[in-house]
Amino acid sequence: MMVKPKTRIPIPKRPAEERIKDFNEVAVGYTEKEAIEEASRCIQCPDKPCVAGCPVGVDIPRFIKFIREKRFEEAYKVIKERCPIPAITGRVCPQEKQCEKMCRLAKIGQSIAIGALERFVADWAEEHGIYIDKKPDQQIGKSVAVVGSGPAGIVVASDLARLGYQVTVFEALHVPGGVLVYGIPEFRLPKKIVNEELKKLKDIGVDIETGVIVGKTVTVYDLLKEFDAVFIGSGAGNPRFLNIPGEDLGRIYTANEYLTRVNLMRAYMFPAYDTPIHKGKRVAVIGGGNTAMDAARTALRLGAEEVYIVYRRTRREMPAREEEIANAEEEGVKFLFLVQPVEFLGKSKVEALKLEKMRLGEPDETGRPRPIPTGETITIDIDIAITAIGFNPNPLIPKTTPEIKTDEHGRIIVDKEARTTMPRVYAGGDIVVGEGTVIEAMGWGRTAARTIHKDLTST
Numbered sequence: 046m047m048v049k050p051k052t053r054i055p056i057p058k059r060p061a062e063e064r065i066k067d068f069n070e071v072a073v074g075y076t077e078k079e080a081i082e083e084a085s086r087c088i089q090c091p092d093k094p095c096v097a098g099c100p101v102g103v104d105i106p107r108f109i110k111f112i113r114e115k116r117f118e119e120a121y122k123v124i125k126e127r128c129p130i131p132a133i134t135g136r137v138c139p140q141e142k143q144c145e146k147m148c149r150l151a152k153i154g155q156s157i158a159i160g161a162l163e164r165f166v167a168d169w170a171e172e173h174g175i176y177i178d179k180k181p182d183q184q185i186g187k188s189v190a191v192v193g194s195g196p197a198g199i200v201v202a203s204d205l206a207r208l209g210y211q212v213t214v215f216e217a218l219h220v221p222g223g224v225l226v227y228g229i230p231e232f233r234l235p236k237k238i239v240n241e242e243l244k245k246l247k248d249i250g251v252d253i254e255t256g257v258i259v260g261k262t263v264t265v266y267d268l269l270k271e272f273d274a275v276f277i278g279s280g281a282g283n284p285r286f287l288n289i290p291g292e293d294l295g296r297i298y299t300a301n302e303y304l305t306r307v308n309l310m311r312a313y314m315f316p317a318y319d320t321p322i323h324k325g326k327r328v329a330v331i332g333g334g335n336t337a338m339d340a341a342r343t344a345l346r347l348g349a350e351e352v353y354i355v356y357r358r359t360r361r362e363m364p365a366r367e368e369e370i371a372n373a374e375e376e377g378v379k380f381l382f383l384v385q386p387v388e389f390l391g392k393s394k395v396e397a398l399k400l401e402k403m404r405l406g407e408p409d410e411t412g413r414p415r416p417i418p419t420g421e422t423i424t425i426d427i428d429i430a431i432t433a434i435g436f437n438p439n440p441l442i443p444k445t446t447p448e449i450k451t452d453e454h455g456r457i458i459v460d461k462e463a464r465t466t467m468p469r470v471y472a473g474g475d476i477v478v479g480e481g482t483v484i485e486a487m488g489w490g491r492t493a494a495r496t497i498h499k500d501l502t503s504t
Contacts, residue, residue: 053155054083056164061375065345068231071372072136072164077115080165084112087157090149095159098147100488101200103127105144105159112162121170124163125177128487129203130196130242132171133225135164136234138484139366171241178245185209187501190272192259192442194243195223196483197278197474200490201497202251208498211250213272215257220309223280224475225483227309228301230339232346233369236308260441265449265470274469274497277449277457278490281436281475287331291389296323300332300340300433307343325429328352329398331386332433333363338370340431341378352378353425357385357403357416384423385416389430399424438476446470454479463493464500471497 057073058064064071075083087109095105104123111120124131140160148156169175188211191198202212220226222239247253257263259279268275284299286292303322310320328344330337333356344352354373356363359382363370374380384400391397402421405414438455448467450458456479457472459465465472473489475481 051086053086053158054079056158056161058372061372061377064232065342065376068346070235071232074168075161075165077117077169080112080162081115083158084109084162086150087113088149094147094149095144095157098144099127100143100484101127101491103144103163108166109157109159109162112166117166117169118173118175120166121175122177124166127491128163129246130199130487131163132167132238133196133234133242134484134487135160135162135167136238137225137229139482141367143482143484176245178249180248180250181207181209183209184211185502187211187273188213188271189497189501190215190268190275191278192268192276193217193223193278193280193474193476194221194253195225195278195280195474196486197280197490197493198223198276199243199246200487201276201278201473201494203246203249204491204494205497206246206249206251208494210498210501211252213252213254214246215259215263215268216253216255217258217279218309219255221253221255223278224282227305228336228339230304230308230343232342233339258441260445265442265446265467269469273501274471276463276490276493276497277442277465277470277472277476278474278486279439279442279476281438281480283437283439284432285435285437287386287432287434289386289388291391291395294389294391295394296325296428297389297395297430297432300330300336300431301436303340303431304336304343307347322347323429324348325427326350327425327427328429328431329355329425329427330431330433331355332435333358333365334433334435335365335369337431337433338365338373338378340433342373342376344429344431345376345378349429353427354378354380355384355386355398355400356380356382358405358413359383362413381425383416385418387422390424395427395430397424397426398430436475436480438479442476461492462496463489464496469500 108120108123145156191214194216206212225239284301306322324347328349330341341352383403387401388399402419403416406417409415443451450466463471463473471493473493474486
């Protein structure tokens, strides 16, 4: 008979009343003692179901065993075999929907805190100067262009550089990192962490060129003249709109613009940084995903007195991580469930939001109950609105490269090995799936790197 496991050790966090006053990281991370105690809960399943839940295939039981034995450097090396950016994935991956969901202990108690342990190991390695990234001894003599420096691009570049390819990453923005720097707030993923991980990429020989918009500055055709292969990981940065009356009023932001202004352009440090942003006193954020939580928690830190999450289903159906929902609740974000925006009200600037009450019906194509309008409406006073209802793939590259076929949603069509319909061109991540997670994009990057290597060495 299996003994019921000990309770999972929660990752320590700063108090809510303290953390909403700044943009410093919320989670503190495990101490060595806490990490060892949590690792000791792992029952080391021989069939490793947690590994099957990891898109990049990290040998999770093995690195956890090393933590339990206080062999932290060995644990770090195991993670780095499959994941080039563990300090990032340990912070932002939805482990509860992937590796931790597959953990056997989840069925009889609480799963192992895999993400918190990964973060601990990565932070320990950084603190102790453990450095295992190095250039390969030999070069293959072939080159690859990587479009986009987000999670998919990082993995493609890392994997191919380690195999001996000359890799150049082209980033449209003025700093590399993609969604890791423009989309995820400092309090969830400090930019220092991202910069440290990207430095390791450069140290293994990857070149990163910023301010290059592929499809405008240069084309895919230009890149194919210079490189043996091209990988497209340009993401899904085009926001969706509600298409309701009043959406063109002032002080209505998309989450993409709002978070980019704050995260990448440091609007929260205005006027030290010259990016202005309207802070607002009563803020409504429309949506129920991680981006909505990020925007709502950012608005609080900018000084809003009341912040509402407006969502058309219930808490149970929200796609955001449970951890991020709980953090938002602790910090004072208010949730309005079963309501859908039908009109923004105001003269030149938004002053109120009209909402229609919903009820849940039968499941839709996502498996979640379909929200059905009731005809009853309410109105809330606001002075800022942020829409966070999803993103579409960036259309620039497909528009300028007709040989690259897309589906009806604008997503690049690829085969199961990440090949597009254009020879020597590959794609992965959000440009292929629409909206995914950091680790899912990394999984696409790994697949594409494997395919590129196979194709370029078989000719």
